[in-house]
Amino acid sequence: MHFSNLVKLELTDNECIHCSICVKVCPRANIKLEEKPIIADTCEQCFGCVHHCITHVLKTNMDKVVKDILIHIYPYHK
Ligand code: SF4
Numbered sequence: 001m002h003f004s005n006l007v008k009l010e011l012t013d014n015e016c017i018h019c020s021i022c023v024k025v026c027p028r029a030n031i032k033l034e035e036k037p038i039i040a041d042t043c044e045q046c047f048g049c050v051h052h053c054i055t056h057v058l059k060t061n062m063d064k065v066v067k068d069i070l071i072h073i074y075p076y077h078k
């Protein structure tokens, strides 16, 4: 599996102010705005929506992916 396929979008508990920036910057029309953004399954992991969301509603699971890879590479390192 390619590394980029492991990285997913997640939502935080932060308040969405419905500015629609994430919808406008998405090159794949992959985000629909309801109470919070609804992320469909055509994401190309450009993370423009994460970068531009001023209230940090959107984030990636990059920290967990990196941690899992490090554990895989260095299984005895805690
Ligand atoms: S990461 Fe890029 S392609 Fe995926 S939903 Fe966000 S803006 Fe769209």
Ligand code: SF4
Pocket (backbone or CB within 6 Å): 015, 016, 017, 018, 019, 020, 021, 022, 023, 033, 037, 052, 053, 054, 055, 056, 057, 058
């Ligand atoms: S950019 Fe952030 S605050 Fe604006 S609509 Fe999208 S998720 Fe909500």
